[in-house]
Amino acid sequence: MRATIIHGPGDIRVEERDYPSVIRATDAVVKVTASCVCGSDLWPYRGVGKAGAPKAIGHEFVGVIEAVGDDVTKLVVGDFVIAPFVDSCGACPQCVNGVTVACDHLTSWGSTDENGDYVEGGQGEAVRVPQAEGTLRKVEGVTEPDAELTASLLTLSDVMSTGHHAAVTARVGPGRTVVVVGDGAVGLCGVLAAKRLGATRIIAMSRHEDRQALAREFGATDIVAERGDDGVARIRELLGGVLADSVLECVGTKESMDQALRSTRPGGSLGFVGVPAGGPEIPIRYLFANNISVGGGMAPAHTYIPELLEDVLAGRIHPGKVFDVVMPLDEAAEAYRAMDERRAIKVLLRP
Amino acid sequence: MRATIIHGPGDIRVEERDYPSVIRATDAVVKVTASCVCGSDLWPYRGVGKAGAPKAIGHEFVGVIEAVGDDVTKLVVGDFVIAPFVDSCGACPQCVNGVTVACDHLTSWGSTDENGDYVEGGQGEAVRVPQAEGTLRKVEGVTEPDAELTASLLTLSDVMSTGHHAAVTARVGPGRTVVVVGDGAVGLCGVLAAKRLGATRIIAMSRHEDRQALAREFGATDIVAERGDDGVARIRELLGGVLADSVLECVGTKESMDQALRSTRPGGSLGFVGVPAGGPEIPIRYLFANNISVGGGMAPAHTYIPELLEDVLAGRIHPGKVFDVVMPLDEAAEAYRAMDERRAIKVLLRP
Numbered sequence: 160m161r162a163t164i165i166h167g168p169g170d171i172r173v174e175e176r177d178y179p180s181v182i183r184a185t186d187a188v189v190k191v192t193a194s195c196v197c198g199s200d201l202w203p204y205r206g207v208g209k210a211g212a213p214k215a216i217g218h219e220f221v222g223v224i225e226a227v228g229d230d231v232t233k234l235v236v237g238d239f240v241i242a243p244f245v246d247s248c249g250a251c252p253q254c255v256n257g258v259t260v261a262c263d264h265l266t267s268w269g270s271t272d273e274n275g276d277y278v279e280g281g282q283g284e285a286v287r288v289p290q291a292e293g294t295l296r297k298v299e300g301v302t303e304p305d306a307e308l309t310a311s312l313l314t315l316s317d318v319m320s321t322g323h324h325a326a327v328t329a330r331v332g333p334g335r336t337v338v339v340v341g342d343g344a345v346g347l348c349g350v351l352a353a354k355r356l357g358a359t360r361i362i363a364m365s366r367h368e369d370r371q372a373l374a375r376e377f378g379a380t381d382i383v384a385e386r387g388d389d390g391v392a393r394i395r396e397l398l399g400g401v402l403a404d405s406v407l408e409c410v411g412t413k414e415s416m417d418q419a420l421r422s423t424r425p426g427g428s429l430g431f432v433g434v435p436a437g438g439p440e441i442p443i444r445y446l447f448a449n450n451i452s453v454g455g456g457m458a459p460a461h462t463y464i465p466e467l468l469e470d471v472l473a474g475r476i477h478p479g480k481v482f483d484v485v486m487p488l489d490e491a492a493e494a495y496r497a498m499d500e501r502r503a504i505k506v507l508l509r510p
Numbered sequence: 511m512r513a514t515i516i517h518g519p520g521d522i523r524v525e526e527r528d529y530p531s532v533i534r535a536t537d538a539v540v541k542v543t544a545s546c547v548c549g550s551d552l553w554p555y556r557g558v559g560k561a562g563a564p565k566a567i568g569h570e571f572v573g574v575i576e577a578v579g580d581d582v583t584k585l586v587v588g589d590f591v592i593a594p595f596v597d598s599c600g601a602c603p604q605c606v607n608g609v610t611v612a613c614d615h616l617t618s619w620g621s622t623d624e625n626g627d628y629v630e631g632g633q634g635e636a637v638r639v640p641q642a643e644g645t646l647r648k649v650e651g652v653t654e655p656d657a658e659l660t661a662s663l664l665t666l667s668d669v670m671s672t673g674h675h676a677a678v679t680a681r682v683g684p685g686r687t688v689v690v691v692g693d694g695a696v697g698l699c700g701v702l703a704a705k706r707l708g709a710t711r712i713i714a715m716s717r718h719e720d721r722q723a724l725a726r727e728f729g730a731t732d733i734v735a736e737r738g739d740d741g742v743a744r745i746r747e748l749l750g751g752v753l754a755d756s757v758l759e760c761v762g763t764k765e766s767m768d769q770a771l772r773s774t775r776p777g778g779s780l781g782f783v784g785v786p787a788g789g790p791e792i793p794i795r796y797l798f799a800n801n802i803s804v805g806g807g808m809a810p811a812h813t814y815i816p817e818l819l820e821d822v823l824a825g826r827i828h829p830g831k832v833f834d835v836v837m838p839l840d841e842a843a844e845a846y847r848a849m850d851e852r853r854a855i856k857v858l859l860r861p
Binding site for chain 2: 252253256257258260292330331399400401416425426428431434435440442443444446447448449450451453454455456457459487499
């Protein structure tokens with residue numbers, strides 16, 4: 160089968176690999192019908208962080224169960240499933256607490272599992288899923304979703320769940336005022352999540368016309384193109400002299416965290432989901448002086464999927480619109496280039 | 511009248527000052543019936559932070575209204591009132607949001623107000639309270655509380671409200687497991703607040719027998735005397751292999767924040783109310799990796815007083831027990847020594 164392999168910065172190749180099969184009784188094999196490129200995939204692509212040897216990449220995928228191990232009873236061949244962006248056991252205290260991303264038996268896609276066995280990356284034709292029942296979410300009543308539904312289901316793997324996590328950790332709720340820092344796919348999903356959770360005023364910070372348009376479609380009431388002091392001043396002006404109740408930090412840089420902190424009103428909450436890319440530590444005195452709470456991290460997509468899925472299936476939200484480009488898997492290298500050069504918001508890959 | 515003045519590190523004097531009077535129409539003058547020494551008063555006493563010129567000190571007091579300005583209609587002479595530990599307007603966006611400690615017109619006790627007029631410290635015989643209606647909380651139906659009730663009412667000025675703030679920002683709720691770092695008066699009130707909010711398991715970290723006893727009386731189910739790695743291991747053992755859902759940081763040092771962070775389970779919440787005394791910045795990658803949220807700051811006592819007061823008046827909580835020593839105001843210097851040397855948990859001063 161074909162799979163996407165990163166060989167080093169800027170070097171993405173689609174290569175032939177062995178087709179996966181069930182190794183242990185708790186495994187399932189998923190035939191991937193759609194996957195995609197994540198903003199965080201661009202970090203190794205840009206040479207940020209450790210390079211390492213050639214490695215299968217991709218952690219967002221949906222597809223159909225092709226095979227299951229003997230202990231897998233809740234999933235059967237033919238089920239359409241969403242894979243959260245990490246593999247989790249479903250039984251340890253962290254999973255029971257809903258924090259599946261801190262699972263005691265966590266496995267990453269494109270890596271090896273606890274037993275040292277290879278696990279495929281998501282940007283390929285098929286993946287062996289260890290701990291299948293603790294990881295996968297079945298989409299009830301759906302076997303062959305159309306392109307639009309597939310796209311929205313795929314966002315629940317990571318990007319929409321992550322936008323939702325930003326909103327939840329920023330304590331968005333009915334009537335709250337919201338600022339979203341970052342107009343990538345996560346930030347846009349953060350806008351949608353804030354709208355879904357009842358925010359009445361949602362300010363998207365964006366300089367790109369296409370993203371501004373999608374932000375408005377997702378529920379943004381205002382767009383702020385300014386940054387730094389000017390951005391803070393504009394937010395204050397829009398909100399009648401006060402900063403925002405809830406701020407979603409969806410980038411992960413020093414600048415974006417600083418912008419987010421300074422956009423939060425005293426007593427407000429900041430949710431951050433951008434992987435801190437060598438970002439700064441959080442200034443404790445600023446938090447103390449302003450009574451600001453900060454929370455975030457990797458989204459426990461497995462925990463969030465049921466409630467988000469319900470809204471997707473009911474047609475109440477259409478997060479799949481963040482995919483502005485669809486490419487065949489063979490063009491994965493071009494998909495990375497398009498996102499790196501900001502020619503695409505997010506690229507969906509069809510095997 | 512007599513008032514407590516700090517002249518420099520270790521130098522506390524009770525001196526004669528002019529009796530305050532109403533200056534502006536929104537003022538009230540409160541005759542202090544009880545005040546006390548705060549752990550944060552020990553910072554300047556110990557020479558931490560700026561020294562400055564001789565300055566009136568004390569920010570926790572209760573008493574009786576002696577005079578009001580023409581615009582004060584909700585308070586009358588003879589009302590028994592609690593003064594939150596800052597003076598706030600009650601009308602700006604921050605006050606409307608309940609974050610009175612970030613009031614746009616904030617005034618500190620023992621300082622000058624927005625108009626440059628002197629405001630007495632709380633450890634004295636009387637205080638002019640600017641913005642009286644936005645600041646003071648009247649105790650309905652009470653004019654001459656006995657010693658026990660006075661003590662509990664006095665804690666609402668700061669220490670009990672602060673313990674409550676730690677619990678609220680640590681998201682304590684029914685069934686949550688809680689660790690309280692710090693066995694000072696704030697930590698002990700944090701235990702009481704956690705119990706009041708429905709926590710089922712409350713671990714107090716304490717090495718002092720008298721404080722351990724009070725912690726148990728306030729609702730602690732377990733005491734952990736160990737610190738550092740040993741403390742974390744003991745908490746994990748007590749909680750069946752997991753760390754705490756909610757952790758209250760009630761000290762403000764690098765060590766206590768580190769202890770608190772490492773005692774919080776993945777997905778848990780840390781509330782911090784110890785004034786960061788040159789403490790470290792918060793490690794963002796640790797928060798991200800563990801999905802821990804952190805919040806805190808100065809407690810908006812004015813906002814919290816009504817609900818806490820209800821429980822005090824009904825006899826459901828007795829936070830006044832944190833005062834293990836009562837002294838006449840004239841012995842303020844000894845009160846500071848007793849707290850500095852940890853001979854007293856918290857000293858109540860009677861003018």
